[in-house]
Amino acid sequence: MQAEIITIGDEILIGQIIDTNSAFISKALNSIGVSVYQIESIQDDKAHILKALKEAESNAEIIIITGGLGPTKDDITKKTIAEYFNDTLVQSDAVLKNIQYLWEHHIKQPLAQVNIDQALVPSKAQVLMNVNGSAPGMWLEQNGKIFISLPGVPFEMKALMENFVIPKLREAYRFPYIKHTTILTYGLGESSLAERIEAWEDKLPDFIKLAYLPGLGRVRLRLSAKNIDKNLVETEMQNQIDKLLPQLDGIFVGFEADDSIEAILGKQLTHLGKTLATAESCTGGKIAESLTKIPGASHYFKGSVVSYATQSKIDVLKVPEALINKYSVVSSQVAEVMAKNVLEMFQTDYAIATTGNAGPDKGDSNAEVGTVFIAIATKDTVFSEEFNLGNHRTKVIRKAVNKAFEMLQKEILKK
Numbered sequence: 001m002q003a004e005i006i007t008i009g010d011e012i013l014i015g016q017i018i019d020t021n022s023a024f025i026s027k028a029l030n031s032i033g034v035s036v037y038q039i040e041s042i043q044d045d046k047a048h049i050l051k052a053l054k055e056a057e058s059n060a061e062i063i064i065i066t067g068g069l070g071p072t073k074d075d076i077t078k079k080t081i082a083e084y085f086n087d088t089l090v091q092s093d094a095v096l097k098n099i100q101y102l103w104e105h106h107i108k109q110p111l112a113q114v115n116i117d118q119a120l121v122p123s124k125a126q127v128l129m130n131v132n133g134s135a136p137g138m139w140l141e142q143n144g145k146i147f148i149s150l151p152g153v154p155f156e157m158k159a160l161m162e163n164f165v166i167p168k169l170r171e172a173y174r175f176p177y178i179k180h181t182t183i184l185t186y187g188l189g190e191s192s193l194a195e196r197i198e199a200w201e202d203k204l205p206d207f208i209k210l211a212y213l214p215g216l217g218r219v220r221l222r223l224s225a226k227n228i229d230k231n232l233v234e235t236e237m238q239n240q241i242d243k244l245l246p247q248l249d250g251i252f253v254g255f256e257a258d259d260s261i262e263a264i265l266g267k268q269l270t271h272l273g274k275t276l277a278t279a280e281s282c283t284g285g286k287i288a289e290s291l292t293k294i295p296g297a298s299h300y301f302k303g304s305v306v307s308y309a310t311q312s313k314i315d316v317l318k319v320p321e322a323l324i325n326k327y328s329v330v331s332s333q334v335a336e337v338m339a340k341n342v343l344e345m346f347q348t349d350y351a352i353a354t355t356g357n358a359g360p361d362k363g364d365s366n367a368e369v370g371t372v373f374i375a376i377a378t379k380d381t382v383f384s385e386e387f388n389l390g391n392h393r394t395k396v397i398r399k400a401v402n403k404a405f406e407m408l409q410k411e412i413l414k415k
């Protein structure tokens with residue numbers, strides 16, 4: 001079964017806002033076994049909306065529309081939908097009551113006619129009550145197809161999807177069971193990884209698909225299985241994972257239940273009761289930023305020193321000036337002292353340090369642009385690695401962050 005998503009609003013087309021609704025809806029539909037055939041963003045224009053609805057009806061069994069349901073005169077979506085279904089708008093007393101409640105208890109302003117008009121819905125529509133806003137969702141059926149119109153405000157749309165749309169779709173159809181498993185690997189590029197697991201991939205059952213999701217320094221392998229037989233999906237998915245993992249020796253990080261490597265590291269540190277600090281130069285705090293995006297990071301991440309300038313390495317991290325003069329500020333020796341000293345400063349179990357030239361200029365070092373040294377320190381040891389990460393500044397920084405996480409992951413897994 002296929003669905004099409006139509007987002008309505010000039011603000012999307014001019015880049016004023018990012019369409020996050022389609023991603024959420026796609027994921028929700030995919031979770032119940034519905035494939036998204038197409039996502040289309042269109043103008044809040046009558047002719048455009050009518051054309052999009054007609055094409056969507058020929059493409060898919062489920063058509064979901066978001067946006068264009070506001071209280072202003074330029075939002076003509078609801079009238080256009082009524083026209084498409086040869087219908088008229090009628091007042092929904094339940095929606096009007098909800099609007100009056102919202103205005104009385106939250107808006108605290110006079111109820112204008114444009115707000116009252118939001119209680120108008122096509123007479124053929126089933127109302128999906130939007131308790132978080134004034135624009136209701138609407139469910140219509142025609143020629144065996146389901147049309148669902150939702151408000152464009154993300155938190156309103158999400159609540160309607162979760163509380164009404166997905167449950168009603170489950171009632172209307174028998175969907176196949178679908179399961180995704182994502183495996184996170186570090187340290188091997190996509191082409192080399194594909195070559196390594198080619199024989200295994202060639203023998204995958206027809207109902208299991210493999211997708212490569214490459215990033216800078218990391219590749220995620222997403223296995224997707226879909227079949228009416230839930231037991232078959234569960235059993236064969238585990239069977240294939242058991243065959244795959246031995247082939248990922250040395251690069252397997254973990255299973256990514258929508259987790260990033262940062263989240264996986266956080267869980268590992270929490271489980272071990274260990275802590276981490278960072279000393280960053282060329283990465284400019286990006287490692288710390290990535291770590292602190294994870295809720296609960298304060299349990300294991302104790303702090304960071306962004307010693308971007310050479311003098312700050314001397315003054316704050318106590319890197320000997322003579323060491324810098326002898327080996328250069330971009331060197332393994334400096335990186336290792338940075339890591340050891342920040343470990344001592346924050347009294348942690350692990351420390352990461354970075355120093356390098358991200359470009360476009362060489363700065364205080366003669367090292368080539370893209371040269372990065374990353375050090376890992378523990379209470380027992382310190383070591384570093386040298387990398388040449390190219391000459392694109394943003395990519396150098398992002399790759400350095402990923403390499404730092406890769407090195408820390410390998411060190412943690414030794415325990």
